[in-house]
Amino acid sequence: MATVTEKGTNTSRQKRNLKPLWIALAFAALIIIVLIPNSGDLPVVGQRALAILAFAVILWVTEAVSYPVSSAMILALIAVLLGLAPSMEDPSVQMGTSNALKLALGGFSNSAVALVGVALFLAAAMQITNLHKRIALWILSMVGTKTNALVFGAILVAIALAFVVPSATARAGAVVPILLGIVAAFGLTKESKLAALLVITATQAVSIWNIGIKTAAAQNLVALGFIKSEFGVDITWSEWFMYAAPFSAIMSVVLFFVMIKLIKPETDNIASGKDVIRQQLVELGPLKRKEITLIITTLVLLFFWSTEGKLHPFDTTTITIVAIAFLLTPKVGVFNWQEASSRIDWGTLIVFAVGISLGSTLLNTKGAAWLSDTIFGSLGLDTMPILATIALVTVFNIIIHLGFASATSLASALIPVFIALAMSLPMPVENQIGFVIIQQFVICFGFLLPVSAPQNMLAYGTGTFTTKDFLKSGLPLTIFGFILILIFSATYWKWIGLL
Secondary structure (H helix, E strand, O other), X not given: OHHHHHHHHHHHHHHHHHHHHXXXXXXXXXXXXXXXXXXXXXXXHHHHHHHHHHHHHHHHHHOOOOHHHHHHHHHHHHHHHHHOOEOOOOOOOEOOHHHHHHHHHHHHHOHHHHHHHHHHHHHHHHHHXXXXXXXXXXXXXXXXXXXXXXXXXXXXXXXXXXXXXXXXXXXXXXXXXXXXXXHHHOOOOOOOHHHHHHHHHHHHHHHHHHHHOHHHOHHHHHHHHHHHHHHOOOOOHHHHHHHHHHHHHHHHHHHHHHHHHHOOOOOOEOOOHHHHHHHHHHHHOOOOHHHHHHHHHHHHHHHHHHOEOOOEOOOHHHHHHHHHHHHHXXXXXXXXXXXXXXXXXXXXXXXXXXXXXXXXXXXXXXXXXXXXXXXXXXXXXXXXXXXXXXXXXXXXXXXXHOOOOOHHHHHHHHHHHHHHHHHHOOOOHHHHHHHHHHHHHHHOOOOOOHHHOHHHHHHHOOOOOOHHHHHHHHHHHHHHHHHHHHHHHHOHHHHOOOO
């Protein structure tokens, strides 16, 4: 045992010792790109924006510093490097640090950032009241004790929670402990095949429904923030649902069959599973006033989200802010500021805003257009059928995702490039927007590796499965997801006007 501990400590030290190297590499990449002679086909501010992007990507991929720390560094670099660069309008004068700082802080004024903030409050309300756990237990209590039924139940829980819990990590955190409790009740360990089957299923289902629901994942709001900024178009909750939910529904069916074929559990029926669920429901007690208030508020939110732009003039962000204000109101609400703020990772909000700032900077300085042309220009995508373009860009997107632990960071880096690419393609604006949205769906994949998404890492931390186990499920899901993207692009999304 001492040997294992010592080995683990040594491994941890080696990982920590690499962090200064990655930071040095990030700064080296930044300096090299800044110093490359400018040929004139890209503004100097655009070149420096690309240098900052390279710096950011290295830090994001290696996690040499935390995401909030990298955000502070990115803000400083945008303000200083772009501030001292020649202005795009008049190269004879500098842009000025005050103007550059406006770009750096621009993401904080994006309405999508406000929506992420209030979504974090809504997720905190679910955790404080334990309503998300009660919903999961209710659903699992109805599906039965056969293992195939529990797999179906785990998927059903992920779908239900995606509507009401706008945090993938919170959704995984709600259902995984319950599933492990059911496994333990049958006398099996967390290393059992049954544990791996249920936990992997729940985690992959969370990722699938990050695609299906606009408010289910922060990275969706990154993409929508860029779309609003560049195209001046708001994608409503119901429009997103119409585009994405059928895709996620089919992927959920695929997930069910992949998992029951992939992992054969030690038993086909957990007779005592019902008892565990019933006991946990008893421990929660009867529905409390705060839970009832949160249920009613959530149902009202879902109604207003789904009827946005049809029955009322309120956008998703405004509606959600009003709901959170009500939930914080003394006497009638469900939590106070201290309870909520202690459960919110404020760094997530900073990372989100800075990601939008960096992406907007790339778009405004022509850096994204230059990068898009460099990566995809030689492929002649503008002369290819749109389906072939989607296929090539989707493969690129999936491969790049292997290096990113945060889909929010990935969206911040890639969506501006995809917007620039879409704007270069010979298609109407509404189809350009559709092209970007489809690539955002792909950014949500995260099926292949535990490091591909925070909810994957949360599940991986339980010790119920190995990276190899996860890859076995993720590979067929990714392949089928790729095929389904092409099928939908050729049929359904074309029929409804997305492409």
